[in-house]
Every structure is written in C-alpha cells, then in structure tokens.
Amino acid sequence: MTVTRRVSVERNRLRFAAAHMATFLDDCEPLHGHNYDVSVDLTGELTHESWVWDFGDLKRTIKVIIDQLDHKFLLQMQSDRLKIEEGPESWTVRFRERRYEFPKSDVAALPLDNSTAERLAEWVAEELIAALKQRGASNLAQLTVGIEEMPGQAGWYTVDL
Numbered sequence: 001m002t003v004t005r006r007v008s009v010e011r012n013r014l015r016f017a018a019a020h021m022a023t024f025l026d027d028c029e030p031l032h033g034h035n036y037d038v039s040v041d042l043t044g045e046l047t048h049e050s051w052v053w054d055f056g057d058l059k060r061t062i063k064v065i066i067d068q069l070d071h072k073f074l075l076q077m078q079s080d081r082l083k084i085e086e087g088p089e090s091w092t093v094r095f096r097e098r099r100y101e102f103p104k105s106d107v108a109a110l111p112l113d114n115s116t117a118e119r120l121a122e123w124v125a126e127e128l129i130a131a132l133k134q135r136g137a138s139n140l141a142q143l144t145v146g147i148e149e150m151p152g153q154a155g156w157y158t159v160d161l
Contacts, residue, residue: 007052009059010039010146016070018108020115021095023081028095031073036117038066038124039146039154044161045139052139053132061135065127072108074115117147117155125157 019033040062044052075091077084083094091107093100112119125145132140140161148154 004043004141005046005052006041006043007055007058008039008041009055009062011037013059014038014040014062014066016066018069018072018074020074020076022115023076023079023095024114026081028081028098031100034149036066036069036120037148037154038062039144039148040128041142041144042140043142044137045141047139053137057135061131062124062128065124065131069108069120071106073102073106074120075102075107075109076112076115076119077109078111078113080113117149117153118157119155121145121147121155121157125159129159129161 015035015037017033017035019031021029021031023029040058042053042058046052075084075093076082081095085092085094089104091102091104091109093102110120110123112123122145124147125143128145129143142158142160144156144158146154146156
C-alpha cells in the first residue's frame with residue numbers, strides 16, 4: 001500500500017496584486033493587473049512532530065516570497081520580445097512603438113521569459129523550495145504551486161523534490 005501525506009494552503013492571506021504584460025506569439029498584452037491568489041500543495045513523509053510541514057510556517061514563508069511581487073510591475077527579464085533597459089533609478093520597457101518607464105521601486109525584476117501564471121508559479125515554487133531547504137526540510141517529496149489570475153483561471157507548476 002502506498003501512502004501519501006499532503007498539506008495545502010491557499011488564498012486568504014496568500015494574495016498579491018501586480019501588473020504585467022505577458023507576451024505571446026508575436027504580440028504583447030496591454031499593461032494590466034490582477035489580484036492573484038496562491039495555492040500550495042506539499043507532499044512528503046511525516047516529521048517526528050507528525051506533520052508534513054507546519055501550516056503557519058508554510059504560510060509565513062510563502063507570504064514573504066509573494067510580498068516581493070505585491071503592488072509591483074512584474075518584469076520578465078529574460079523576454080526575447082521586450083527591449084529592457086536598466087537606468088540608475090528606473091526600468092525602460094519597449095515593445096514596438098510602446099514605451100514604458102517604471103521606477104525601480106515599483107518593479108519586481110524576475111528571471112523569467114514571460115510573466116504568465118505558469119511562470120510565476122514556477123518562480124514561487126523555486127523560491128519556496130530554497131526557503132524550505134534552508135529550514136532543513138528533508139522529508140518533502142513534491143510541491144505544487146498554483147497562481148490564480150482570476151476565479152477559474154490559474155497556472156500550475158509541480159516539481160518532484
């Protein structure tokens with residue numbers, strides 16, 4: 001018999017608001033924003049405290065990660081479609097005739113090729129894995145992160161640990 005133990009946390013305090021403009025095909029969405037909801041499922045063996053991971057610690061850890069994105073413009077630094085220039089106090093982003101200038105304090109410059117929900121889920125997952133490993137996690141088997149842009153529309157990332 002195979003036994004899987006899983007904890008999950010979602011929504012409530014696991015939210016952030018951000019602006020982005022994802023690229024697709026040979027186009028770029030207009031600048032717009034979402035109120036994102038985050039869901040996390042974590043599977044693994046029970047610790048000696050008889051839990052996969054403490055809910056409170058998991059929520060606090062995720063909150064620290066997503067707070068980096070809250071009320072920011074999500075800049076996809078590895079985009080092959082946007083022209084991005086870093087100035088001393090701002091980022092300039094160009095797509096064809098459109099030009100945007102954002103104060104650095106308003107930007108989350110992310111190592112992503114696109115600011116889709118799927119890529120954001122992957123970034124959050126990788127940041128969470130690093131944070132959990134730093135806390136000594138050795139019992140974890142799989143992590144799934146979902147980023148919901150609007151009700152019924154989410155991108156997911158699952159990784160075996």
